[in-house]
Amino acid sequence: MTPVSPADLAVRIATHRRPGETLVVGITGSVAVGKTTLARQIAEALPAGLNVEIVSTDGFLKPNSVLEAAGLSMRKGFPESYDRAAMAAALAGLKHGAVKVPAYSHTSYDVDPAAARTITGADVVLVEGLGLAPDAAGQRPPLDLLIYIDADEDDIIAWFLARFMGLWDAAASDPSRFYARFRHMSEGEARQCALSVWDGINRPNWLEHIALARLVADIVVVKALDHSLSA
Secondary structure (H helix, E strand, O other): OOEEOHHHHHHHHHOOOOOOOOEEEEEEEOOOOOHHHHHHHHHHHOOOOOOEEEEEHHHHEOOHHHHHHOOOHHHOOOHHHEOHHHHHHHHHHOOOOOEEEOOEEOOOOEEOHHHOEEEOOOOEEEEEOOOOOOOOOOOOOOOOEEEEEEOOHHHHHHHHHHHHHHHHHHHHHOOOOHHHHHOOOOHHHHHHHHHHHHHHHHHHHHHHOHHHHHHHOOEEEEEOOOOOEEO
16 A cells, blocks of 8 residues: 545646546545545645535434434434435436535534535535445446445544534533433443444445445545555
């Protein structure tokens, strides 16, 4: 494996650009593996003259009310929790004109219609999140490039725990946050809850669905516990 940086990935992405066209690049991997961070780092490393947009696939999750009605509340992040047709249409549409993309609130943990935005004329769109794995027929969403972030499970668990506990801690002073519902737990109980979420939801989703994107990815990077990357 050779060390790589977000700047190296930005160079590779830039070589695939064609003037006057929008390059659509997907970035996926397990929950807590660092998709959002890598997307931001790549965007910052791309040439300053490019119009770069970042889109999160979280916006294409079905609203909580729809998931609850379908008995899918505990399947959020699994393929069936996404409006895959809407996401495919939006990704394809980015190459042809203005596209309105939905947004997701990480305070309410639900789709936020008021935060939707319109993207037009972008040179590069970085699409980060889940839902980018191939379907049952082996077809991935309409992307020009797909980057898959891989990592050891123990490292992913460490990052997931750190994120969960950070959100749990922040909710102590803001009862409107989603994680306020876990504030009745002790710190130890909250950690055990996080591990249960990983074992019962995130791990199966990663192994059974998300990891399939590795097989069709154009670029696979491996992330170490210290957040360094190699390929």
